[in-house]
Amino acid sequence: MAGDPFDFSPGAQIPLSGSSGQTAATQALASAAYRDGPVEDLLKANSDWATSEVKKPRIALFEPNLGEAFSRAVQLRVLGAGRKPLIQSFGLDPQPVVEHCLAASRIRKQRDIQLTGIMAVCGILFLPGVLLYLGAFQIRRMLAGAKDKRTGALGMALVAALGVFAVILLVKLPLHGFWALYIRAAIIAPLIGGVWAKVICERTAKDLRDRWTGLLSGGGIGAKIPEAVPKNPGETAAERLRQSLERLAAEQHSNVVFYAGPKGILGMGTRWGSWQLAEELVPADPDKEINPFRSWDVIRAIHDQLRLIERSPVHTGGFTTPAVEHWVVSPVGEGAGAVSRPEGDSGFEIRGAELQRICNEQQFGAGSRHYLGVQFVLWDGQLVITLLITVTVLHKTLRIEVTGHALGPVHSLFMGKPAARTKTTTKTVKFWETRTRKLPIVAPREIVRLAARAPLTWYPPLLEYWGGKLVLPEPFGLRHAWADKPWRHRFMADDALRATTPVLRVVHQAALRVLAENGVDTERFGNRAMFLSGAVQDPAPRQADIYNA
Template sequence: MAGFEDFEGIEAASDFSPGAQVPLSGSGGQTAATQALASAAYRDGPVTDLVAANDVATVKPPRLSLFEPNLGEAFSRAVQVRLLGGARKALIQSFGIEPQTVVEHCLAATRIRKDRDTRLTVIMVIFGVLFLPGTLLWLLGFQLRRAIAGAQDKRMGAFGMAAMVALGGLAVLFMLKLPFDGLLALYLRGMLIVPIVGWLWAKQVCERSAKLLRGQWEQLLGGSGVGAKIPEAVPQDPGDKGAERIRLGLAKLSAEQASNLVYYAGPKGILGMGTRWGSWQLAEELVAKDPEADINPFRSWDVVRSIHDQLRRLERGPLHTGGFPTPSIRHWVVSPIGEGAKEVTRPEGQEVEGYRIKDFEIQRICNEQQFGSGNRHYLGVQFVLWDGQLVITLLITVTVLHHTLRIEVTGHALGPVHPLFTTKPKAKTKEVSKSVKFWETKEVTLPLVHAREVVRLSARAPFTWFPPVLDFLGGKLNLPEPFGLRHAWADKPWRHRFMADDALRAATPVLRVVHSAAMRVLEENGCDTEQFGNRSLVLSGLVQGAEPRKADAYDA
């Protein structure tokens, strides 16, 4: 499989799944964002579009523009190396999508291109290597054209056109006035003509491949849920190391996606969940209801557990009007990192199983680690809406310092994927004048692959078996770090009226459930709830006017 020759082996200890499996596409109904990201693997167009979608991602410039990858090639290669490489760094969870499905489509797109490149390599051997001098001259001409005009289909201008015409004229003069006769003369003439025949054959191969790639792209965004075909990921025999590496990498990716550890990066918010747009706090003194009696001892975990039980009934209501879908309610451990951190570190030890913090450690952090350095505990309520395009997360944390109980609810929102990923393929057309009624115009459909693209693909084809060499010559896409598929290309939800409304509306019911559950624990343990009740009423009034703001950007 192209792209895996330079991967380091994955240790056997990283096997998180039983036996060989056929990778299946993720489901669960939240497919729009997943399929939008997966469609990038099949796209054509310049790779700079990805940089425009996320200015943190960068493109390593090519040494020879003739070997420059397009958007789909660069995206597939970068995602495979980053998510399946044996020596890869830790990943950020992708909420609202199935990252395994995206990787599988990257593998499937690479397989389609690999089959195409195999045919192109045969053509290059027959029509290129046997007539190498002429092939090199043609490649030199196309490289000069790209150097003069730029790699992205720009016009050359008057000087560039004149230079190319002059070179063409010299080539014709060379063929007509050869100083040799016999077999050598036939070969010299053939070395300029035969590559053109190979180019015509290669054009047909590239056209078929482009139609197949665009068909997958169209089906993904059309909602058909087409699955990725990657038979090379299923081991055919016990010694099939390549397939086993892919299988282990996908299993490791799924295990890391299920981690309950997230990272808070200052103004960037919690990575993968989005920035914090709202915060509401209930903080009052713990006073015994009976002056002659003491408060029954309780811990933060008791309050959190009561809130957790109440939140499980959140989708129920007194009226049959739809309302909340069933939310995901989970206990999270939040670890602080620097705003400019380039990687995150997954913890190890007896408190960790796979990539998950064990329950007893979560309970200890909740009760004891509330002040000073270290990780913090949050109870999260997460809604995945709009087919995965909107992820609303409300985090609840409970702290007890001296006689003060503080319950804080913070809102996080991760918006839809960038519009780049939701654009469907369009036929390449051109408006021309009619032959008879020349004052009228008509639209004609152009081939999907133009001449310069055929040359680029043919030149790259023999090097696809050596991806590091291709990266060196043509450049590559550098993904932003710390990397997560979902948040790397997420847009802000506040530009979409209904998405913004959904995020704002979710805060009030959750806040009231949290306060109700906390009051119950306080009353059961003999606390005076009058002050808490008054404060709760004040917060109920404040949350009526909930509006997004930069809660993580302190104006100090």
């Protein structure tokens, strides 16, 4: 649309999933859109930064599985109208994750159209039989998982009794003529529809599982979302979806982040280390004054040196090329439910003169603060190491502070591939031996659940009211919501600790050069820098954001 500041694309196009950002973390989270299994499993992946919740269903037969709930929740949160700002997902590209959620929903929608047709033929025309079977499965679903074994056995007995009742109706009825034929048909027709529905559900489940496996194997089929491509100017829904995806990409590149107290910087992780160099600004020549300079001059010199940090005099590998960025950090409460970003033609970013003003002036009191960050994305996106540098001048004291933040891999739940359904039983004769047989890819109760939900998928709010839903944590970001800490992984912890020392030395060298060029006595600064260079080698991450009163 004309005048929309978020329309950064040259025109209508299909977002491609094979572009930059297809890392292990991206593909792992994208695979959640295709997963089956109970939605409660997702609660196991909650991190220290965010906690998701599951609203319990009013009718257990309508509850979603993990993939359905995840896809629906992410789509609404990221692409919904009037949504709140998102937290950046460092180490992955959120757009492919959202695209796979859209693609998975499209596949399920095509399946539900067919299941709705089956329910219309076998359900509406033969409603008494369908209600009988749905009631039996609802009772079984409610009682089969009961902690009291006697309650579970009672549920199975009730289901068996309903089955016996259905057989009696087929064999001997007190009615004759049309109603006798109708009742028999009402008992048989849902079974025929169930066989038909089984074929459809198994075909769709195989497609979803193939895409799930493909993503975790490093490839897979790309997400196809033709509904995001407007074919004519009148398709406003497709145009809104395309613009929402463009807005997501622009918001991902915002340089505004949020400090949530002990939770650290949202999206970057907690602050595990802090090293401060603070000394008095004394002229090198007592007869001359210090040349006027600003914090931005020191920051700019540090920025230029950090851009060369991957270079090494010894050819032994060394650093990968880091991302060096100027960040504006805004404080929010530890339990904040939302954040706010600048919006405008700059695309959610603060640049130019305003960035320099924050760096030079907003060093004490209220307001956002400026930090220069060097960020390493390692382990195919599973580890994000961020070192932030800030320079402040209060009266005659110049302080250079370097803080370390680390965000670990996505939860192991997202790394598991689909497993075949099997059942192990004891042999009749050789009772000391067992045998394992392979079960169908979709269980009978899952087919009933999908068929019962299908007619309601045309109006998702009603389905969520009866079946429950996944509630995403706020402030929401795909990466930090389900991230682990890196300290349990030996090599990841080593990488986080090793990156600090060379970065700290580059920062100090660049700062000392600027001070010397402006007539500052650097002896005390140099001595303090040497002390910090030794202290930073302490191989123990700390909880630097927790202050013991």
